[in-house]
Each structure stands twice: as structure tokens, then as C-alpha cells.
Amino acid sequence: MNNKSLSEIQKKAENFITGGMSSSFRANFYNGLPMYAKKAKGARFTDCTGKEFIDFFMCNGSVILGHNRDEIKSALHDVIEKGFYAGFDDWTTISLAQKICESVPAAEQIRFVNSGTEGTLLALRLARGHTDRDIVIRIDGHYHGCQDYLFANNLVSKIDQNNDGSKRSKTIGRTSGVPEAIDSLVVTIPWNNFEILEKVLLEEEGKVAGIIMNVIDYNNGVFLTTSEYLNFTKEQAKKYGIVLIFDEVLSGFKTGISCGQGHYGVIPDLCIIGKALSNNVPLGVVAGKKEVMKNIMDPIDPVVAGGTFSGNQFGVAAGNASLKILKQKDFYKNFLTRADEFYENIKSIFDHRGLPAVVQHLGAGFHIFLGTDEPIKKYVDLNRVDRELTKNFFNICIENGLYFHTDFTISEAHDEITLNEALEKIETAVKKIKY
Ligand SMILES: Cc1ncc(COP(=O)(O)O)c(C=O)c1O
Known part of the structure; x- marks a missing residue:
């Protein structure tokens, strides 16, 4: 070649x-x-x-x-040496979950998945299951993986250019293969605009399950929000009983061990991390408040979450090795x-x-x-x-x-x-x- x-x-x-x-x-x-x-x-x-x-x-x-990186390579070797058994958790799985709960402010409990996309899907399902409502509010231009609910408007090239910030955004670039019916379940609004968020929440009172956003928008070229906006969103979510979800798949561990939420000092109900968590070895995590996470198991599977490779040991080993380094002083x-x-x-x-x-x-x-x-x-x-x-x-x-x-x-x-x-x-x- x-x-x-x-x-x-x-x-x-x-x-x-x-x-x-x-x-x-x-x-x-x-x-x-x-x-x-x-x-x-x-x-x-x-x-x-x-x-x-x-x-x-x-x-x-x-x-x-x-x-x-040597430490990651050696952790992957250890998995091969001990015998790669899929479909079981072990002490390394528990140890990584503990490290995440000690590092990421929102993480009272976690579930492992294998990618960011799987994580955003589970987070939406959890929000819907927890609230028994269907609608999700998302931000025009924010990327959340290659998934049906959130694929439209997922980059700045697909935002509603005619929206001056005062209204809901039109669906742009849903992609063929995703049913139009999805549009009735997702409300897209411009970012960092307090009024439109307040307006939509009033209009959709009792119907909104979750609000999902990137805390730092690295996907479009480093666009930022403020603690004021995030706090306002959190207050509004609390007022209406909505699950606030921060997608930290890309922003996680880029500014510090406590991720974007630590940087801004605002803790969501749920967050999704992946990517840097395991330095590029496939792994994703949905983390959040026990009160929301417990829907997965309370009493049995109200919100189903599972997969053959969930918590795969290569990802977990890489995650343990990465966090050990990321947590080092200085x-x-x-x-x-x-x-x-x-x-x-x-x-x-x-x-x-x-x-x-x-x-x-x-x-x-x-x-x-x-x-x-x-x-x-x-x-x-x-x-x-x-x-x-x-x-x-x-x-x-x-x-x-x-x-x-x-x-x-x-x-x-x-x-x-x-x-x-x-x-x-x-x-x-x-x-x-x-x-
Ligand atoms: C902010 C954000 N969310 C979700 C995802 C989806 O993650 P994955 O590609 O691991 O499915 C990405 C991937 O680029 C991302 O940047």
C-alpha cells in the first residue's frame, strides 16, 4: 500500500x-x-x-x-493476559466507576456504555422514563452523536439561519431514514438565550422530559456559555421537574478532572462522558443523580439499559489507567x-x-x-x-x-x-x- x-x-x-x-x-x-x-x-x-x-x-x-501511551498499552495487555471475558463485570469495573464518581460532580452513580452516541440515547431514555414525558429540548447546532432524536440541527452548518433567537428553530438536516414524527418529540432552541428557553418551557409545561446541551461546544470551534445561563437552565429544569443533561462526551476532561460542569460550577442531573475518559479506547458513561439513575433498576428495568459489550474490559482498563494519570497533582x-x-x-x-x-x-x-x-x-x-x-x-x-x-x-x-x-x-x- x-x-x-x-x-x-x-x-x-x-x-x-x-x-x-x-x-x-x-x-x-x-x-x-x-x-x-x-x-x-x-x-x-x-x-x-x-x-x-x-x-x-x-x-x-x-x-x-x-x-x-505506555500506561494504557500495559493496561490493555493486562486484559489480554487475565483472559478477556466479555459479559461480566469485575473489580476493575467497580474501581473505574468509583473513580468517576469521585471525579465528576454529577456522578452519584454511573452506567457504562460503549460510545458517546449510546450514552446520549440512554440519557434521553432515562429522562423520559424518569418524568414519564416525551419531549426533549436541545440546542440548535449542538452535536450529540449519530442518533435519530438529535441528528437534525447537530452542527453549525445545520442551524436555522433565520432564527434571530426569539423563536424555536426549524428542523434542518434530519437525514433521510429518520422519520418526520421525531420532530414532534424534539424542540430545538438557540443557545445562551434565556427568554426563548423560558418561553418554550411555559408553552410545553408538563410535556418536557429533558434538556440536553453541550457545556462547551468544541464541535463547532470552541463556543462558550456562561455559569449564569447554565444556572438559569438548571433552575428552570428544577421548577418544571425536567432532567438537565450535559453532554460532556467531547468536553469531558479537557479543562480539568471535573469536566466542563466543574469548570462552570453547575452540576446537571445527568451527564455523558466518553472519548478522553479512556484515551480513545471505546467506552462511554452515563452518570448522574441516584434519583434519576435508579430508574434503570427500580424495581426491575423500568428504563432498560444493557448491552453485550457494556463495560467492555478494554475500555474499562484504559479508563482506569487514564484517570490515574489525569488525577495526578499538577x-x-x-x-x-x-x-x-x-x-x-x-x-x-x-x-x-x-x-x-x-x-x-x-x-x-x-x-x-x-x-x-x-x-x-x-x-x-x-x-x-x-x-x-x-x-x-x-x-x-x-x-x-x-x-x-x-x-x-x-x-x-x-x-x-x-x-x-x-x-x-x-x-x-x-x-x-x-x-
Ligand atoms: C459532544 C459529542 N457528543 C456525542 C458524541 C458521540 O460520540 P461517539 O462518536 O463516541 O458515538 C460526540 C462525538 O464526536 C460528541 O462530540
Whole structure:
């Protein structure tokens, strides 16, 4: 395969895998080509053509400790050594559950699943089961996995552009195969708007089971909320007996051990974590208040939750190994200080070269917008971004060995040497593009 280009590999793959890729989100956001990799270590990976990249994709933000980390590898080896038995829990399962309950504020109890999508599905079912109501409120543009209830309006490219914030958003991009009937069960509203939330809750009084949102929106390029808005949402949810759900699949462990909810100091009724929890080994968790979680077992299965691979031992072993590292004193202080310096240095390169740019960041997640100097705070601000320029810039970066795709992440393995090399390559790309 070594002498084939990525597009040739895709052609070959297309014979057997639809589209030549195992996830339809794998085609690179800038050059359209799915990546085929052959090995990865630390902050770098090598593609199937033999080209090496510094990775800022980090598997959609899952690899917070770096690829192929020794501690994780050894934990996976231990699972193989003891005999990989699926379908049973053991002490390692209990130990990880305890660690999560000690770290994530909302987690009084947890259930393991295998992915973020499975987690958001279970969280919605729990909210509905707990309240005996059907409607779920979600935020226009927030991503919650590839699932039927929440697939429409799940990215900024699919928000209701005609909504000035004063009304419910129209359903955009439901995707064929999802019944229209779903729309009557989901109300979509713009984020960070107090009035519309209050209005919809009054209009739908007695019908809303849950409100789901991302605490930090890394999916669209680091968009933030406020403690005031989250607290207001929590108060409103309490007033109407609604389950508040924070999707922390991507934001979990990016700002600290207590996740986005700890960062903002607002504890939801339920949350979903995954990705960085197990440093990229498949695992998901629904965590929350006992009062809500107990619906799974009170008295027997009112809200069914289960699966052959739930709590799979590879994910659990990786989760135990990851949390042990993430919980170390000063882990976040050292790693995030380095990340913040890197973001500042990128901005300096753009400023020095007179290229209008915004480097948006929080914790381990960041994004670069070109063509504007003004902060990008709301989705509508994206209209100021020069899309062509941005695309050209990232294509040059990719050609030069910096891999960017959808959301950007720094891992602890991005050491100073790697980040300095990345800065040099960014500077080269800035010199090359026309603006
Ligand atoms: C915020 C958020 N929620 C849910 C998911 C779905 O997780 P998974 O891809 O593991 O199913 C993702 C994945 O990108 C995500 O970013």
C-alpha cells in the first residue's frame, strides 16, 4: 500500500466499505480525503503512504494522553493476559466507576456504555422514563452523536439561519431514514438565550422530559456559555421537574478532572462522558443523580439499559489507567499552561504577518478562524470568517504534516519540541497563502 496515494487507497476501500470509510465523518473537512493511518505514537501518526503528521485531530478529541501511551498499552495487555471475558463485570469495573464518581460532580452513580452516541440515547431514555414525558429540548447546532432524536440541527452548518433567537428553530438536516414524527418529540432552541428557553418551557409545561446541551461546544470551534445561563437552565429544569443533561462526551476532561460542569460550577442531573475518559479506547458513561439513575433498576428495568459489550474490559482498563494519570497533582496545570502558550504563539505568528485571525481556545481544545480579528462568540459571527482562506491555510498545513480535521485538540504528548515544530510549520503555511 505504501506507494499508493490516499485517494487511491480510498478507491480500493470503496470496493468493500461504503464510501471507503467506516464513519462518514472521516473525510477530511478541508481536503475531502479520509485518512488511512498505519501507526501512531505520542502526538504523531504515520499515514498509509508513510507520511508523518503532528496530530491535532487526536481522534475527535479522544486522545488526551497521546497515542499509544505506555500506561494504557500495559493496561490493555493486562486484559489480554487475565483472559478477556466479555459479559461480566469485575473489580476493575467497580474501581473505574468509583473513580468517576469521585471525579465528576454529577456522578452519584454511573452506567457504562460503549460510545458517546449510546450514552446520549440512554440519557434521553432515562429522562423520559424518569418524568414519564416525551419531549426533549436541545440546542440548535449542538452535536450529540449519530442518533435519530438529535441528528437534525447537530452542527453549525445545520442551524436555522433565520432564527434571530426569539423563536424555536426549524428542523434542518434530519437525514433521510429518520422519520418526520421525531420532530414532534424534539424542540430545538438557540443557545445562551434565556427568554426563548423560558418561553418554550411555559408553552410545553408538563410535556418536557429533558434538556440536553453541550457545556462547551468544541464541535463547532470552541463556543462558550456562561455559569449564569447554565444556572438559569438548571433552575428552570428544577421548577418544571425536567432532567438537565450535559453532554460532556467531547468536553469531558479537557479543562480539568471535573469536566466542563466543574469548570462552570453547575452540576446537571445527568451527564455523558466518553472519548478522553479512556484515551480513545471505546467506552462511554452515563452518570448522574441516584434519583434519576435508579430508574434503570427500580424495581426491575423500568428504563432498560444493557448491552453485550457494556463495560467492555478494554475500555474499562484504559479508563482506569487514564484517570490515574489525569488525577495526578499538577497534571492539568502543566499540560494546559503549555497549551495556552501554544495558542498565544499561534496568534503572534498571525499578528506578526498581518493576517487577521482568531485563535479560540479553552483547555485542551482550540480552533483557528481566518479573515477576522474580532472574537467569534456566536455562530452568526462565523459569517465574518474567510472560508476560502481558511481552507487554503489548512490544506497547506496538512501538506506540511500538521493534521487538522473538524475539532482541534492538544494532548499531553504535545511537548514543547512538537509544539515548536508545529509553530514553524504554521508560519510556513502563513507565508505561503495569499491574503
Ligand atoms: C459532544 C459529542 N457528543 C456525542 C458524541 C458521540 O460520540 P461517539 O462518536 O463516541 O458515538 C460526540 C462525538 O464526536 C460528541 O462530540
